[in-house]
Amino acid sequence: MTDTLSVERLSVHYDTREGVLRALREVSLAVPAGQIVGVVGESGCGKSTLINALLQLLPENARIADGAIRLNGEDLVGASSRRLRDLRGREISVVFQDPMTSLNPVLSIGRQMRDIQYRDPVSRAEKNRRSAAMLARVGIPDPVAKLDVYAHELSGGMRQRVAIAMAALMKPKVLIADEPTTALDATLEVQIIELLQDLQREIGCSILFISHHLGVIAELCHRVVVMYAGEAVEEGPVEEVFLRPAHPYTARLIECDPGRLKQKVAQLPSIAGSLPDLTNPPTGCIFRARCDHATAACAQKPPRVELDNGHWAACHHAREVQI
Amino acid sequence: MTAFRHTLTGRLLADPLAVVAMLIIAGMVMVALLADVISPHDYSAMNLVDRFSPPSATYWLGTDNLGRDTFSRLAQGSRIALYVALTAVTISGAIGLVLGMIAGFGPRWLDNSLLFIFDTARAYPTIILALALAALLPRGLSTVVIVVVITSFSEYGRVVRTQTLSLKNAEFILAERAMGASFGRIVFHHILPNVLGPFFILAAMNLPVVITIEAGMSFLGIGVPPGTPSWGATLKDGFDYIRTTPWIILAGGLPLILVTLGFTFLGEALRDQLDPKLRKGR
Numbered sequence: 001m002t003d004t005l006s007v008e009r010l011s012v013h014y015d016t017r018e019g020v021l022r023a024l025r026e027v028s029l030a031v032p033a034g035q036i037v038g039v040v041g042e043s044g045c046g047k048s049t050l051i052n053a054l055l056q057l058l059p060e061n062a063r064i065a066d067g068a069i070r071l072n073g074e075d076l077v078g079a080s081s082r083r084l085r086d087l088r089g090r091e092i093s094v095v096f097q098d099p100m101t102s103l104n105p106v107l108s109i110g111r112q113m114r115d116i117q118y119r120d121p122v123s124r125a126e127k128n129r130r131s132a133a134m135l136a137r138v139g140i141p142d143p144v145a146k147l148d149v150y151a152h153e154l155s156g157g158m159r160q161r162v163a164i165a166m167a168a169l170m171k172p173k174v175l176i177a178d179e180p181t182t183a184l185d186a187t188l189e190v191q192i193i194e195l196l197q198d199l200q201r202e203i204g205c206s207i208l209f210i211s212h213h214l215g216v217i218a219e220l221c222h223r224v225v226v227m228y229a230g231e232a233v234e235e236g237p238v239e240e241v242f243l244r245p246a247h248p249y250t251a252r253l254i255e256c257d258p259g260r261l262k263q264k265v266a267q268l269p270s271i272a273g274s275l276p277d278l279t280n281p282p283t284g285c286i287f288r289a290r291c292d293h294a295t296a297a298c299a300q301k302p303p304r305v306e307l308d309n310g311h312w313a314a315c316h317h318a319r320e321v322q323i
Numbered sequence: 324m325t326a327f328r329h330t331l332t333g334r335l336l337a338d339p340l341a342v343v344a345m346l347i348i349a350g351m352v353m354v355a356l357l358a359d360v361i362s363p364h365d366y367s368a369m370n371l372v373d374r375f376s377p378p379s380a381t382y383w384l385g386t387d388n389l390g391r392d393t394f395s396r397l398a399q400g401s402r403i404a405l406y407v408a409l410t411a412v413t414i415s416g417a418i419g420l421v422l423g424m425i426a427g428f429g430p431r432w433l434d435n436s437l438l439f440i441f442d443t444a445r446a447y448p449t450i451i452l453a454l455a456l457a458a459l460l461p462r463g464l465s466t467v468v469i470v471v472v473i474t475s476f477s478e479y480g481r482v483v484r485t486q487t488l489s490l491k492n493a494e495f496i497l498a499e500r501a502m503g504a505s506f507g508r509i510v511f512h513h514i515l516p517n518v519l520g521p522f523f524i525l526a527a528m529n530l531p532v533v534i535t536i537e538a539g540m541s542f543l544g545i546g547v548p549p550g551t552p553s554w555g556a557t558l559k560d561g562f563d564y565i566r567t568t569p570w571i572i573l574a575g576g577l578p579l580i581l582v583t584l585g586f587t588f589l590g591e592a593l594r595d596q597l598d599p600k601l602r603k604g605r
Contacts, residue, residue: 057501093502103495
């Protein structure tokens with residue numbers, strides 16, 4: 001099995017007034033061909049930075065300090081902007097979190113979808129036909145008429161379908177979904193998840209699915225990467241990671257999932273402590289200060305402990321936690 | 324802008340204030356176009372026998388101190404007002420649009436330098452600048468246009484810059500870039516149409532301001548050359564005789580008030596319709 005997208009020891013730094021903020025530190029992950037890989041982590045764990053780095057659309061004050069991002073074996077770090085533009089949309093594309101802001105308000109849906117196909121030397125009518133076919137594919141009724149409408153004339157769920165249609169239009173190899181259901185209600189969430197699943201099978205693309213919703217990840221993804229404070233702390237097949245977490249953070253995260261609660265509680269469970277300061281990250285294990293399992297050994301940088309089935313965790317006590 | 328057109332006209336027609344505004348503006352444009360046809364007299368012909376005539380069937384709005392027909396002069400004046408307003412707004416708008424987008428997209432130092440220029444240009448009081456330039460430049464409409472351009476391009480520049488800055492980081496722009504859109508495509512297909520809405524509103528609001536600046540400069544005697552039938556010049560002529568023959572200054576002021584109201588109403592109606600947050604329904 002080859003990896004369509006692989007991230008190798010990627011570090012991204014932001015230059016801020018307070019100093020260098022190490023938003024991503026040696027993050028590695030792999031998205032195998034035709035699989036859906038989930039990335040889960042709380043706010044500020046570096047999910048957005050990861051997406052922007054994958055697209056090579058980082059803000060001006062960010063720089064990739066180290067590492068590689070390989071798309072079909074081609075390193076995107078240091079690729080020419082011309083080459084990157086060629087790849088974006090066609091090889092790698094993205095669905096953003098908020099469908100209210102991810103569509104241009106003053107251009108019709110059809111115009112925006114034609115724009116995406118600017119590389120194809122086909123007629124305008126053919127581009128419209130393809131756009132309408134893709135809109136129909138994502139479950140939008142009366143797709144031909146919808147080409148003439150503007151984003152504000154559609155509901156949130158419809159807009160997200162349009163955004164997905166746009167992202168899938170060029171049949172990319174990798175589709176990044178940045179919390180595509182966070183802004184939608186629960187019923188729509190299920191529909192969008194199913195739509196992504198269908199599209200993945202049909203186009204045969206890989207999907208990198210970013211979310212903080214554990215239930216959705218469990219439902220949709222083959223593999224999952226758990227991120228904490230700018231590091232990937234655990235990665236593996238979804239059942240392995242969720243049923244037998246090897247990193248204390250993953251275990252605590254699962255315990256804190258409100259979906260697991262069986263009865264009413266006065267206070268939702270949470271992880272004591274707060275995220276470390278990333279301008280001056282602590283040495284050793286990044287989760288040490290909040291971890292129940294922390295020992296003197298954790299002052300040393302944790303090794304990557306390989307478990308079964310391509311499941312690993314960056315923890316000195318990975319094997320003990322799991323049992 | 325074009326994207327809105329098929330529904331914008333309809334929505335404007337549903338707004339009574341906008342209809343009134345458009346009628347006033349249409350009336351002014353008609354008068355300006357047909358000035359030679361509808362004027363009962365030659366606007367510059369002096370008739371010393373009929374000096375200071377009150378409004379009558381012959382002289383609809385009376386005559387001035389040289390016996391010239393006020394109505395004919397005002398009809399000609401509407402051409403001057405429109406010409407100055409459109410020229411000055413187009414030039415200052417174009418300069419502001421280009422500089423504003425450069426400031427919005429450019430590096431920090433360029434943005435800061437352009438902001439400095441905008442602030443400096445904005446700091447000059449219009450009339451003081453007009454007096455200074457009138458001393459340097461030949462008297463005429465082009466001087467009026469230059470004064471207006473210098474004092475108002477920064478306003479467009481600031482609005483366009485702010486819009487560009489906020490749009491530059493909008494999620495849909497990031498989405499477009501993620502779809503492989505080039506810089507030019509982002510700027511011209513995605514940012515520009517979004518900037519044009521507020522830009523046109525500002526332009527519509529600025530047209531009457533320009534007309535009053537021209538009238539003001541002509542009133543002060545630093546605008547159009549003597550004898551030119553600008554509305555401001557008519558006001559100035561009438562001002563000297565305000566005690567004895569007030570109809571001259573009243574007639575000169577009326578079109579100014581009407582046109583200012585017309586363009587202001589239109590600008591407000593446009594703003595209500597083009598700003599999605601203020602738009603009702605849908």
